Amino acid sequence: MNKFQPENDKQLCCIPEATGEKVSKRAPETATQPPSQNQDCRDKPSRLVTLPAGRGLVGTNFPLLSMDGESPLRQVAIQAFEIDPFAVTNCWFEKFVEATGYKTDAEQYGWSVVFHDHLEAPEGQPRVANAQWWVRVDGACWNRPTGGSSNVDGLEGHPVTHISWNDANAFAQWAGGRLPREAEWEYAARAGQGDVRYPWGDEEPEDLLETYRCNIWQGDFPNTNTAADGYAATAPVDSYAPNPWGLYNMVGNVWEWCSDGFKINSLKRQAKLRNKQALKEGEKLLKGGSFLCHRSYCTRYRTAARSGVRADSSAAHTGMRIVFDA
Ligand SMILES: [Ca+2]
Ligand SMILES: [Cu+2]
Numbered sequence: 001m002n003k004f005q006p007e008n009d010k011q012l013c014c015i016p017e018a019t020g021e022k023v024s025k026r027a028p029e030t031a032t033q034p035p036s037q038n039q040d041c042r043d044k045p046s047r048l049v050t051l052p053a054g055r056g057l058v059g060t061n062f063p064l065l066s067m068d069g070e071s072p073l074r075q076v077a078i079q080a081f082e083i084d085p086f087a088v089t090n091c092w093f094e095k096f097v098e099a100t101g102y103k104t105d106a107e108q109y110g111w112s113v114v115f116h117d118h119l120e121a122p123e124g125q126p127r128v129a130n131a132q133w134w135v136r137v138d139g140a141c142w143n144r145p146t147g148g149s150s151n152v153d154g155l156e157g158h159p160v161t162h163i164s165w166n167d168a169n170a171f172a173q174w175a176g177g178r179l180p181r182e183a184e185w186e187y188a189a190r191a192g193q194g195d196v197r198y199p200w201g202d203e204e205p206e207d208l209l210e211t212y213r214c215n216i217w218q219g220d221f222p223n224t225n226t227a228a229d230g231y232a233a234t235a236p237v238d239s240y241a242p243n244p245w246g247l248y249n250m251v252g253n254v255w256e257w258c259s260d261g262f263k264i265n266s267l268k269r270q271a272k273l274r275n276k277q278a279l280k281e282g283e284k285l286l287k288g289g290s291f292l293c294h295r296s297y298c299t300r301y302r303t304a305a306r307s308g309v310r311a312d313s314s315a316a317h318t319g320m321r322i323v324f325d326a
Pocket of ligand 2: 289290292293294298299300301
């Protein structure tokens with residue numbers, strides 16, 4: 001079976017997605033904090049942030065990728081809910097697997113996709129058409145992020161990866177929560193700041209900063225990642241400063257699944273065609289971008305950015321964060 005549709009040119013950097021191995025150098029002191037891995041392994045979320053009911057904003061009036069349905073800006077009424085300040089970690093996901101014996105979609109299919117730079121010998125392995133940096137790797141899954149004998153030792157506090165929408169829902173249900181709706185996700189990411197581009201405001205995450213705000217790509221995509229932000233792949237879930245509501249890594253690091261199906265609010269012909277395809281394929285919505293995003297290629301590390309892929313798709317940069325009804 002074919003999990004992703006390489007003919008969808010929109011997917012490129014962002015979708016088929018990739019792995020959780022920290023390949024890089026030491027994190028700059030100003031950019032990260034030590035991971036609090038014991039807490040990340042909690043059975044029940046112990047540090048939920050309660051967000052009040054309010055008027056949330058979705059989208060932007062300053063879209064960069066109109067074909068994704070980023071605009072216009074709209075207001076949505078939001079009920080109070082609780083959100084995990086962190087993405088779900090490998091450690092927590094392992095508890096779920098131990099408790100339930102759950103097999104992820106990547107395990108059932110027997111493969112997932114990994115970013116070429118994170119493989120020791122990517123030569124000759126099947127690539128994703130139109131996104132040649134994605135390598136199809138047999139055996140790649142959440143606890144073998146680059147396939148083979150890879151593992152998540154030392155990555156306990158990193159976000160779980162190679163997660164499909166189906167997997168994310170199964171985990172959320174086990175944990176007593178659910179996936180956020182897009183409007184809730186953006187409400188949380190914006191933290192009351194209005195139509196700003198990022199969870200911290202409008203400041204661009206340039207390649208050379210004293211203090212990095214998120215885990216994305218620096219350098220020339222897809223060949224040279226300087227990892228100036230400390231990480232060439234995933235970063236611990238509590239890396240970098242949180243947004244004003246105390247939420248970490250809402251953009252960058254790993255894509256986060258939302259409960260919504262993928263749909264573009266537009267009457268344009270191109271949007272209708274895209275929606276038809278998304279409906280037929282059962283595509284679901286992803287938010288937040290990943291460690292592979294960069295302004296030179298894929299600017300989806302913005303609050304209003306969005307992407308859609310099939311519910312059974314996974315990659316080395318697909319993860320999740322869960323919410324709870326208040
Ligand atoms: Ca990075
Ligand atoms: Cu991207």
